[in-house]
Amino acid sequence: MGEREELYRLPREELLSGGHQGISGYGGTIAVRQALKALGPNTVIVVPASAVATVGGLNTSTAWRIPFVHSLFECAPAMATGIRAALEIKGKTGVTLVSFAGDAGSADIGFQSLSGAAERDEDIIHVCYDDEAYLNTGGQAGGTTPAGAQTVNTPQGKPTGKKDLLSIIEAHGAGYVASASIAFPLDFIAKLRKAKERKGFRYLHILTPNPATWGFAADQTIHIARLAVDCGLWPLFEVEDGGRRVTYAPVRRVPVADYIRAQGRFRHLTGDQIAAMQAQVDASAGGGR
Ligand SMILES: Cc1ncc(C[n+]2csc(CCOP(=O)(O)OP(=O)(O)O)c2C)c(N)n1
Numbered sequence: 001m002g003e004r005e006e007l008y009r010l011p012r013e014e015l016l017s018g019g020h021q022g023i024s025g026y027g028g029t030i031a032v033r034q035a036l037k038a039l040g041p042n043t044v045i046v047v048p049a050s051a052v053a054t055v056g057g058l059n060t061s062t063a064w065r066i067p068f069v070h071s072l073f074e075c076a077p078a079m080a081t082g083i084r085a086a087l088e089i090k091g092k093t094g095v096t097l098v099s100f101a102g103d104a105g106s107a108d109i110g111f112q113s114l115s116g117a118a119e120r121d122e123d124i125i126h127v128c129y130d131d132e133a134y135l136n137t138g139g140q141a142g143g144t145t146p147a148g149a150q151t152v153n154t155p156q157g158k159p160t161g162k163k164d165l166l167s168i169i170e171a172h173g174a175g176y177v178a179s180a181s182i183a184f185p186l187d188f189i190a191k192l193r194k195a196k197e198r199k200g201f202r203y204l205h206i207l208t209p210n211p212a213t214w215g216f217a218a219d220q221t222i223h224i225a226r227l228a229v230d231c232g233l234w235p236l237f238e239v240e241d242g243g244r245r246v247t248y249a250p251v252r253r254v255p256v257a258d259y260i261r262a263q264g265r266f267r268h269l270t271g272d273q274i275a276a277m278q279a280q281v282d283a284s285a286g287g288g289r
Contacts, residue, residue, distance in 0.1 A: 016036060025218030027208030038188070047070055048099075076100070078113045100129065102135065103144040118169055141154045145158050147159070178191040178204050182206060183226035209224040227259040256281055
């Protein structure tokens with residue numbers, strides 16, 4: 001089936017309704033919308049303190065059309081695990097349990113909970129949406145912020161590199177692990193559908209650019225997300241039962257400089273620094289994550 005036909009076959013129903021509070025061009029909201037097309041209405045979503053936790057609205061209003069649970073920052077996978085156990089006791093089957101956390105809620109403060117759930121092979125899907133900063137508290141750098149990126153607390157650029165959470169979860173022996181991009185929705189949706197059909201712990205990590213903290217115009221989000229893949233910095237792959245497979249290989253890689261120069265957070269980098277990044281991408285057979 002062609003890409004266009006596949007797009008037409010996606011459910012029209014929006015499980016995150018219009019009127020939500022996501023800011024213009026925010027990749028996290030786009031990832032939620034795409035994910036819910038794949039997961040469907042029989043899903044419980046657990047979101048820890050994060051930008052996406054605020055998107056649905058405050059107090060008495062909500063844009064979520066599926067059960068939404070707001071967990072503490074550090075424990076979304078543990079809470080999803082508990083809800084799965086409660087559903088089992090009640091004899092409710094066929095419900096997809098998703099913990100949907102930001103990069104800090106996955107790689108930093110949420111890591112112990114995520115690692116425990118992966119190691120115990122809990123029957124949940126964890127999606128890490130990665131905007132490479134602590135957005136909800138103003139855009140501070142965290143473990144997945146890439147080297148050189150300016151943030152409010154790394155004004156001269158982050159001195160250390162991006163934590164490779166995909167490989168860390170892969171090393172836990174999880175049955176299904178995949179990278180994804182909001183610029184490749186069919187790839188993301190196919191991976192989530194595959195994950196949904198499986199049992200045990202499943203992990204997806206999607207790159208979700210954010211205009212304000214990355215420094216680009218709000219209508220460029222998908223373009224930036226695509227450049228990250230096409231320059232080789234964010235390869236798309238999946239790991240099923242230990243076997244790694246590339247799911248999209250750019251016909252021709254674009255220069256890393258195209259991606260870097262399109263973002264204000266890297267504006268201070270020199271040509272030599274960007275050339276070093278290019279050399280790193282070129283040297284890594286898997287695409288330079
Ligand atoms: C224990 C604890 N520490 C700090 C906070 C404050 N806090 C709320 S959200 C957040 C950052 C979340 O970052 P991330 O998980 O990357 O999601 P994003 O906001 O970027 O979407 C922080 C530090 C908190 N709620 N709880």
